[in-house]
Amino acid sequence: MGVLRTRVAGVVALLLLALTVGLYLGGLLTLWLLRQPAPLHFTTYVEYWQALGQPDWQPFAGKIRLAGGLGFGLPLLSWAIVAVLILKPRARAFHGDARFASRGDLARAGLLKPSPEGVIIGKAGGDYLYLGGTRHIVMTAPTRTGKTTSIAIPVLLTYRHSIVCMDLKGELFQHTSGYRAGIGQTIYRFAPYAEDGRTHRFNPLMAMSSDPRVRVGELQTLGAILYPDEPGQDPFWTSQSRTAFVAFGSYLFEAWDDKVRQNLHGSDGRPIDPNTHDAFPSFERIYRFSAGDDGELKAFLQARLKEPFVSTTTRAALTSLTGMAEQTFASVIATTQAPLQQFLSPILAAATNACDFDVDVLRRRPITIYVVIPPQKLGEARRLLNIFFSTVIGQNLRQTPQDDPALKYQMLLLMDEFTAMGRVNVLSERISLTAGYGIRDLSIIQSLSQLDATYGADEARTYITNHAASIVFTPREQRDAEEYSKMLGDTTVKRRTRSTGKQGTSYSHTEERRPLMLPQELKELPNDEEIIFLEGCRPIKCRKNWYFKDRRLKQRIVPPVAVRPISAAGEHPMPGKTRQAIAAAVSLALAACASPSISNAAAAESSAAVHAAPAIGVKAQHVPSTLSNGCRP
Template sequence: MNKKSILFFLFSVLFFTYLSSGLLIFFLNGYFSFNLFSQIANNYDLTFTYKSITRNYPRVWESIFYCFSFWSIAIGLLMYFGKNKKSLHGEARFSNKQEIEKMGLLQDKGLVVGKLDNGKLLKWKSSEFLALGAPTRSGKGVGIVIPNLMEWEESCVVLDIKQECFDFSSKYRRDILGQEVYLFNPFDFRTHRYNPLTYIDLMNETTRDNDLLDFVNLLYPADGDSTTVFFNQLAQNLFIGLAYLYRDLALTEKGQEFLKENELSLEWSMCGLLNLSAGFNLTIQNEEEEEEDTKISGLDETFEYLEHLELVSKGTKEKLESYFSIDSQNTKSGVMSSFNAPLMIYRNQPITTATAKSDFDLRDLRKKKMTIFIGITPDKLAIARPILNIFFSQLLSVNTKELPQKNPELKYTCLLLLDEFTSIGNMPILKKGVSYIAGFHLRILMIFQALSQLEAQKPDGYGKDGANTLLQNMGVKIYYTPNEFEEAEKISKRLGDTTYKAVSKSYNHGKMLEAGSSSHSVSEQRRALMLPQELMELPQSKALLMMNYQKPILCNKAFYYNDEYFISKFRQVSPYMRNIKNPTHKDWEKILQLNETNIDIPVQTMNVA
């Protein structure tokens, strides 16, 4: 029972006890004669109970006790059964403060999801996932992303489209939270490096083939029309075969001698394998002076020459057989084109450098406190999708191989803070694993602009069924003011309906001098808790929270720029902010211009091996 219910109960019991105890006094004192009602009529009034107490009438306290007991039981039962009576169309309503407290949202630790009118932050500590549906320019960065980067103390991977999150929080996460902080921006030389092939150990016969197969399924998905599937499958085989060929040359003694003699270099990277697919340009001197030197070029001639030198292993021959056995030159050219298609972007100079080696290891995210910002700018999002998809798919893959219960080194939880979630494209591993990856100490906070983005078909989205699967596995769903009616309509349906009593009145005029008559009727009607138009008119400072098995919450957004709790965190790393009591928009711009809240990032050079 809440405070209102308790007050109503006490007032009702005391009120009826006061009225009835005065009447009961007559019965308890033996006034059962025929003139009982005349006795009551002559002596009882609204002040009789008060007089009985002050004048100490016989059995007055006994009368009060009996009446108090009776009305406590009667009113309690009425409230209990009345509360459980189901309304005709539903009982949707927003949670009150007591219910919010029972949900565990008023604790000190957890992900920031909103704020109450009294300034108290709402924090979600459960291992369940979170989703935020927020249109562009609705405050998701200042209300969710940056507040949580200043609050979340364990590992984090951030899809940071504008690098705004990095600029505001990287220094705090490094200096105050004691984390290793990285920025991966493959379209700029100012970046830390990430090589996706780092996680494939070619010398490990147990895991090698499975790891290669998982990886080529990301690069060359076996879906689409039959022609696409055919060429992609052959491209997969070619990639695996070239990986084996790299092993024969770069990781064996005879292969290393060959490379050294011919002044050749190989690199275990995406660009390195792309270069290997073109073969070597070699000039072989003939022993006979009269004969011209033999020139070798292209993959076919290179492979034939390496096979002649007995540098190619049996496993490599088997892997590449499906490519070299193709008779049609057109088909062979088509396979090579399919192979090259997703790899050509790695010939971009900054990308080549950014993916040559790895400065961080995704397998360490649960072993130590790390933060990785993926700082790809909006103008590069479209062409960066394959890189993003590989990065996050690989992150999930390498971190769902071992449960924390079996390895004490896996002691931290990693938060995947995915702004513009759909920019990554469809990730099959996420759709399949969303129901179990929480058990591996991984949490997801995905942010999208509209439900229609999630429901888009592959490769952009997950389709309606896939989107429902993702959302059903989100413990908290947050919605900001929608700007499209269809989006508002979907949210309105999710909030549910409530029942209200509608009163209709009618009036009939009488004939001539006759008086008319009026009537009214009361009926229960259905109404959405919030209509679509009401949702679209919701103030920009408000947010809707929907939690599994709980009533929805209407709260405020937890803006960092006007909350002393977050401002005090910025003061720990910004000397300029320490002198500002109530920072304005210009003050926040100033600390960015002074580079007081971000860290320095190494500038890579093209000669990095």
């Protein structure tokens, strides 16, 4: 229907052009036949036609009509022939008529229109291809094919909404964090395995509900990630490990709630802060609790049962645990501790014992979080990555933008090596719903078989189906090449054959089926080209958008944001410049409240001090040279 509408519009446009040409040509022929030296105008023929009613012009009526017939007849005849050719129903190819998208197809699909939420997926004829709306993207690209330099970095340099990206080598942070900070994004770098300690902190347990009834379910979700069902493993140990983890976590939460109820204060006289107090639950603290004191673990747990704040549910779980036979108890504890042992690392513990950012506000403010994991730590970080992204997604599936107008930003999950974190249940089970919450997904995998191995063939197929766009780089696996060849479809090829006999030479024409691209042709796809499958559009063959070959994008590569190292205790040390900046800002604010005007020199000096101070979450912004008098008490 859309194609027919386009054809009709084209025919109407050609008719208007034919009438315009007819007016000029009719006027020109009229002046030539009448031997008139008058200048030619758009309305010349109309004026002579109107003069036919006057007696003086009757002798010239034949020439005027002849000029009109020739002037309009030739353009209209040409228009009629073209219109028939355009509107004539085209015979459908017997074997298929697959072809790659034309520029008109790209325009109709809305890919040539830039927008703040547009994700760059390629380049065609010098134009970026933007996928707007809330549609998901899956990208299949083997290693060393340019997925970082042609997709990930260009997206981070152009996408204006919030992004949470998996940055395996820190390359994305290095190249794009400075630019994103410059456009008003708050930047966080979660690098829990960074040996230099340059990371912001995130404790997934701080995102949990304060309602104990809800919190138990959230702990069970974490337990399912930490202790997944493994093929060939006795489910008893997995089940008991999850139960023990939930019991230990619940006890620590209930102990914390008891401290809060007692309104305990720290040494500085302020209420206790979960970010600084060592009693708030974290993975490291759950492990240390599971190890007990220096004495026997069962006795330690039985002593905890006497605490008055312990809930009935937690008490029952701990009682069941301590009632096990010694060998069974020891095996359950060992299985429970296994995935938590890595949190004994001082840097990892410091990075996960507190929070510097709140994932709940990713759709309220423009924020970029880089999750930096060294490649050699990828296996070790698998469950932590799963927990992190599950928490980010789960916390943002509570309200839709329609329910809360303050949720005015999208959140794009840019997940390189998507399968490295294992099965992310919240994403695989709710991928069809996340778009309605303003959550978009750009998953990058190496091959289809890699996704099958993680999610199973059927669920992997469902996952890909829920992505509106599929970007394909040159495949290396034969199975993938054959799959893409089928997806591209078949075209009809006409062949002319010649046969020679006693009666002379004869020719015949046959139609044959041929894939638009054969599997071997796909495997020979040039390194700077890609294929995009987009719902509602013909397959797109376009060029990769290498950022280092793009002058506009290269200009956006600026030095990265500076991140202060955390101490072994998990605190960001406050350097002298920060203390000076805080003092300058306070002095400036007090002066603004006390006096209606502030000298520009003092304001500029204070502004410079504020700019010099590193922040926990870094956001580049303009600091005015003077402050308004609207001071809050």
